[in-house]
């Protein structure tokens with residue numbers, strides 16, 4: 001895998017576009033090489049984080065023999081004389097004599113000396129108050145270590161933390177876990193033509209990226225404060241450099257929108273050169289989204305930060321997010337390289353010559369198929385708002401009905417696109 005970089009002073013003209021898959025491998029690798037430090041956090045605060053260390057259990061699971069029913073812990077053959085009661089949370093005295101029993105609740109520790117647990121609904125009481133019945137042959141309690149042995153590794157480092165993982169960690173006796181710090185992101189919106197309120201008119205368009213990119217970044221696990229979203233930044237080199245410098249003091253990743261090409265007021269490349277940045281990827285052979293870039297800036301403190309240049313055309317900016325930013329962030333938090341799901345095309349999708357085509361599709365989850373959506377120009381967001389992700393049509397190919405192709409999913413939440 002190539003991970004070498006080129007100084008931004010060489011400019012865009014000096015570099016060939018990277019293949020789409022190669023670009024993704026490269027940004028993932030540089031992200032992993034710059035993985036964020038581990039921090040210790042309480043369980044309640046780590047939903048969406050990533051384990052920095054394997055999850056091990058601090059005790060056997062369960063930690064003690066635990067009754068799985070309400071009933072009677074008995075010793076020997078019945079009828080049994082009742083000698084006590086044990087509830088969940090209690091520590092019972094041992095059963096030392098055959099023919100004795102203690103009443104036991106589900107979840108209570110089974111007294112040592114117990115030979116069987118008899119369910120309450122399968123028990124009777126004799127005239128003298130003893131308990132009688134026939135215990136089931138299968139065990140009615142959970143043995144220590146049945147689920148896991150003390151010290152056993154249950155999940156590897158790099159596992160995304162979700163509510164199920166948090167619950168498991170709690171049951172293993174953890175109060176805190178070591179997780180990767182979440183990436184801090186910032187967004188700089190470039191473009192003097194942008195309006196931040198009201199309808200577009202007279203040559204000016206609404207800024208469609210300032211309101212949306214932070215939400216996509218948060219869904220990829222980034223932290224952004226309101227102050228981290230800045231723009232429109234004035235179309236001068238001085239303002240671009242100043243805005244980048246300020247954002248880079250806090251952020252691990254600064255996304256910019258617009259200005260990736262070489263128009264009269266496209267200042268991103270010269271600004272990166274002034275910051276001493278290296279290109280990890282500078283243009284990608286993909287449509288839409290071709291001018292996307294990822295640059296690396298090493299601060300005086302030695303800390304590595306990244307600048308992702310998202311093209312100004314709004315759909316192209318989202319293509320750059322799913323293509324470059326998502327795998328970079330996966331690497332930064334130490335997760336495994338993303339593996340793309342595959343779907344079957346239910347309609348043909350054209351290719352884009354020697355470029356990869358990322359085609360917006362709607363998934364039919366029952367049939368496991370994908371169909372292209374309408375309104376997919378790189379300046380449009382209408383198609384995106386009804387799509388689940390992008391089908392990947394490889395260079396030199398077209399997508400025929402029945403073809404199995406990879407899909408880059410949008411980071412949607414359950415219930416979204418359910419209409």
Ligand SMILES: Nc1nc2c(c(=O)[nH]1)N[C@H]1C(S)=C(S)[C@@H](COP(=O)(O)OP(=O)(O)OC[C@H]3O[C@@H](n4cnc5c(N)ncnc54)[C@H](O)[C@@H]3O)O[C@H]1N2
Pocket residue numbers: 189190191193194205206207208209210257258259260261262263266289290291310311312313314316378379
């Ligand atoms: N001579 C060439 N010109 C262009 C090429 C090319 O190969 N040769 N590629 C085109 C492609 S592809 C793209 S994508 C764009 C990328 O341009 P920039 O990243 O430099 O972006 P801008 O020029 O600033 O803007 C492009 C377009 O997008 C609109 N825009 C920008 N920001 C926003 C925003 N926040 N919200 C909504 N719309 C936005 C902007 O008004 C322009 O219409 O370059 C092509 N040109």
Ligand code: MOO
Pocket residue numbers: 286287288289290291311313316378379
């Ligand atoms: O790549 Mo541009 O992103 O085709 O519009």
